[in-house]
Amino acid sequence: MINPIEAQNKKRILLVDDHALMRAGIRALLDEIGDFDVIGESGNGIEALELVRKFVPDLLLLDISLPGLNGLEVLRQIGQQYPDVRVLMLSMHAGSEYVARALSFGASGYLLKDSAFDELAAALHAIACGRDYLCAAIDTETVQRFIHSAQQGQSEQEILTPRQRQILQQIAEGFGPRDIAESLNVSVKTVEAHRAQLMERLGIHHVPGLVRFAIRIGLVSPDL
Missing domain, CATH: 3.40.50.2300 (Response regulator)
Known part of the structure; x- marks a missing residue:
């Protein structure tokens, strides 16, 4: 007991x-x-x-x-x-x-x-x-x-909302809009809107650039 x-x-x-x-x-x-x-x-x-x-x-x-x-x-x-x-x-x-x-x-x-x-x-x-x-x-x-340098990366992340960081991570991990929408319980249009906002806010206009940014701030490992 x-x-x-x-x-x-x-x-x-x-x-x-x-x-x-x-x-x-x-x-x-x-x-x-x-x-x-x-x-x-x-x-x-x-x-x-x-x-x-x-x-x-x-x-x-x-x-x-x-x-x-x-x-x-x-x-x-x-x-x-x-x-x-x-x-x-x-x-x-x-x-x-x-x-x-x-x-x-x-x-x-x-x-x-x-x-x-x-x-x-x-x-x-x-x-x-x-x-x-x-x-x-x-x-x-x-x-x-x-x-x-870690603190610098932290300040870079501050320009993104928590939802944008979630979506950025999953984009960098190779998931498409439909998979991301399902995992976050949102619509595909919402995911695509967030992705467009990410690109605009970061001044990055293609997915490989988003992946490199995600690696730099530590959202994903470069081993992926």
């Missing part, structure tokens, strides 16, 4: 990763630790935002590469709307530019996916206690050099 006092002391956490096996492994680890209560999980960035709004967790374990809305954009919106939610980024991307952008958007920690489960536990405990955490494999000096 669970002690009510112990249940109250557990940190409420959401798991967001597009690989179900990864989420299952993390769940198993958290069950073993016993200090965290998994209140939900998702493999989609848009759904992740909805879950945060619904549950307002203490902690969010967040991947960067997500369909619908990438983890950095999810992090950015959470930082604006729910600054008390502590976020640990869990990613395969070791590049200092990703780490710098995550920190500039308000992440409390950054951990690589090939880290040992013991380090994941240490990172979550640190963040739950109000401390920041960076994976031991990350070159912190190089990250600091990328902070300025």
